[in-house]
Amino acid sequence: MLPILFLFLSLLLLPSSHAADFCVADLTGHLTPSGYECKEESSVTTDDFVFSGLGVPGNTSNIIKAAVTPAFVAQFPGVNGLGISAARLDLAPRGVIPLHTHPAASEFLVVTQGTICAGFISTANNVYYKTLKTGDSMLFPQGLLHFQVNGDGTKAMAIVSFSSPSPGLQITAFALFANNLPSALVETVTFLDDAEVKKLKKLLGGTG
Known part of the structure; x- marks a missing residue:
């Protein structure tokens, strides 16, 4: 019994390591699906865990x-590896965050000012939307x-959080019309006519 007790006490008295407490991103490296490599703990400061951009x-x-x-890992190195991030949405009257997706995260939105019509489309093409008021x-x-759409005559704002430090973003309209995919192909996959496709490509900066 005594040897086991001494072994337990010796483990408790070993120098503690905080390496597993956090992994502040080393932004000089490359972002991978598992995040950034960690900064040396000796170079980590309080500022790595503080972000002021959501107040602007x-x-x-x-x-x-x-x-x-955004307060993603690229802007907020402290969230690296923690499975969280955030962003601020500002919508002027008639402002819109167009149809988009975050491939790597679920999103939780809180309206902090005004009203916002928000919704999503399931893979069964069921639509879930509602006009949200402050709170x-x-x-x-x-x-x-x-x-998210602000159909009101006053500005609206929301804070959103994500279940990933790097949620990813793809806006449907920009994915279709802000690239160099030939118009004929876009017309085929969207069932839009040539004039409409070229109009949208011109509007959003696409070519082809």
């Missing part, structure tokens, strides 16, 4: 009249197409 309004002077301020929240399951 985004610039909504653009084609969608909306702005997303309301909504979930968007991982990988599903979803959107």
Whole structure:
């Protein structure tokens, strides 16, 4: 019994290591599906765990009249490996976050100002949407197409959190019309006519 007790005490008295407590991203490296490599703990500071960007309004002077301020791992190294991140959404009157998907994360939205019509489409093509008022929240399951629209005459804002430090983003309209995929192919896969495809490509910066 005594040898077991001494072994237990010796393990308790070993120098502790905090390497598993966190893995602050070394942004000089490369992002991989499992995240960034960790910074040396000796170079980690409190600032790695603090992000002030969510308190700054985004610039909504653009084609969608909306702005997303991310607190993903690239902006907030402390979330690396922790399975979380966040962002701020600013929507001017009639602003829209177009149909998009986050391949690597589910999303949790909280409206902090104004009203936002938000929804998602399931893989069975069922639509779930609702106009949310200040204080309301909504979930968007991982990988599903979803959107947020401010149809009101006043600005709206929301804070969103994600189940990944790097949730990924693909906006459907930009994926289709902001690239160099030949228009004939886009017309085939979208059932749109040539004039409409070329109009959208011109609007969103695509070619082909």
